[in-house]
Amino acid sequence: MALRNIVKEGDPVLRKTCREVTEFNERLHVLLDDMAETLIHANGAGLAAPQVGVLKRVAIVSVDDDYFELVNPVIIKTEGEEISPEGCLSVPDIYGTVNRPYKVTVKAFDRFGKEFTASGKGLLARAFCHEIDHLDGILFKDKVIEYCDIK
Numbered sequence: 282m283a284l285r286n287i288v289k290e291g292d293p294v295l296r297k298t299c300r301e302v303t304e305f306n307e308r309l310h311v312l313l314d315d316m317a318e319t320l321i322h323a324n325g326a327g328l329a330a331p332q333v334g335v336l337k338r339v340a341i342v343s344v345d346d347d348y349f350e351l352v353n354p355v356i357i358k359t360e361g362e363e364i365s366p367e368g369c370l371s372v373p374d375i376y377g378t379v380n381r382p383y384k385v386t387v388k389a390f391d392r393f394g395k396e397f398t399a400s401g402k403g404l405l406a407r408a409f410c411h412e413i414d415h416l417d418g419i420l421f422k423d424k425v426i427e428y429c430d431i432k
């Protein structure tokens with residue numbers, strides 16, 4: 282495993298639409314492992330492949346004891362809404378409130394190409410939405426209602 286450099290806002294790679302993964306091979310596994318190490322090192326709740334300069338529909342989410350590897354993820358169901366602060370490893374030291382669904386269900390593939398669904402509430406739902414937005418070139422700043430000081 283290796284740490285990857287997290288690209289920051291202003292890099293055009295963060296504004297591109299990512300491509301679907303079609304091959305669930307060693308290269309994908311290395312990417313996921315490197316992203317996990319990078320996320321732990323950065324102490325974040327999630328990381329999307331474009332944040333390490335890779336334009337593939339791959340993201341990881343780590344909230345409390347929940348850890349998900351999401352390949353080609355799609356939100357298939359949402360319930361409720363919640364306005365809460367969030368931040369982004371690509372937008373350091375900036376936090377703002379964003380309206381997200383309170384609960385989401387995501388359909389995705391694991392690293393071996395097996396389809397699964399995962400549901401999350403609150404922060405986990407927020408992380409799913411935030412990371413999947415990255416795959417379409419959307420940053421949380423695009424959706425901020427109000428900037429705030431605290432995380």
Ligand code: ZN
Nearest residue numbers: 368369370371
């Ligand atoms: Zn982010």
